[in-house]
Amino acid sequence: MTEYLLVYRKQTDLLIDWHIRNYPDKQTLAESKIGDDYERTNVWKINPALNSKHPAAFPKELAEKVIRYYSFKGDTVMDPFAGSGTVGAAAAELDRRFVLFELNPAYLELIKKAITSWKNISQSAMLWLNCPPPEPVMQQSYLLEKGYDEYYC
Numbered sequence: 332m333t334e335y336l337l338v339y340r341k342q343t344d345l346l347i348d349w350h351i352r353n354y355p356d357k358q359t360l361a362e363s364k365i366g367d368d369y370e371r372t373n374v375w376k377i378n379p380a381l382n383s384k385h386p387a388a389f390p391k392e393l394a395e396k397v398i399r400y401y402s403f404k405g406d407t408v409m410d411p412f413a414g415s416g417t418v419g420a421a422a423a424e425l426d427r428r429f430v431l432f433e434l435n436p437a438y439l440e441l442i443k444k445a446i447t448s449w450k451n452i453s454q455s456a457m458l459w460l461n462c463p464p465p466e467p468v469m470q471q472s473y474l475l476e477k478g479y480d481e482y483y484c
């Protein structure tokens with residue numbers, strides 16, 4: 332099985348290295364640095380994911396590699412087709428924030444079940460829009476704490 336990975340960025344005459352070197356937060360830059368074990372080829376050999384609950388789940392390793400190479404710690408990663416939530420799990424593990432969209436309520440349930448086991452997740456800091464959150468009370472208290480008087484779900 333082969334997947335193609337396309338990388339887009341905003342138009343610029345500068346190399347990506349320039350942007351990396353000039354990132355204003357030097358501590359985050361140092362913490363986000365890729366080690367010597369980076370990929371030196373453009374062919375990544377990654378075993379497919381085995382997920383009995385979602386027919387097209389990505390291997391987490393793929394999401395991890397992309398997030399590591401193309402974002403800094405603390406950045407926000409968006410996956411508009413979240414499926415089982417692989418990108419969210421990888422983002423959380425790598426200290427990135429995430430925004431996920433998923434159309435199918437059954438897959439949303441998968442994410443809700445799995446999310447408690449993702450690393451670095453604060454359930455009370457999670458917002459669930461247009462769907463009931465796993466812990467409504469926690470979400471409500473978070474929103475009130477932040478000064479929102481509207482309960483979004």
Ligand SMILES: C[S@@+](CC[C@H](N)C(=O)[O-])C[C@H]1O[C@@H](n2cnc3c(N)ncnc32)[C@H](O)[C@@H]1O
Pocket residue numbers: 385387388389390411412413414415416417418432433434435438
């Ligand atoms: C290829 S799967 C993604 C699998 C995911 N990368 C994973 O590892 O589980 C695509 C997902 O996009 C969802 N989807 C399709 N159209 C959508 C839309 N308009 N908005 C949100 N999700 C959508 C499908 O329900 C499906 O779960």
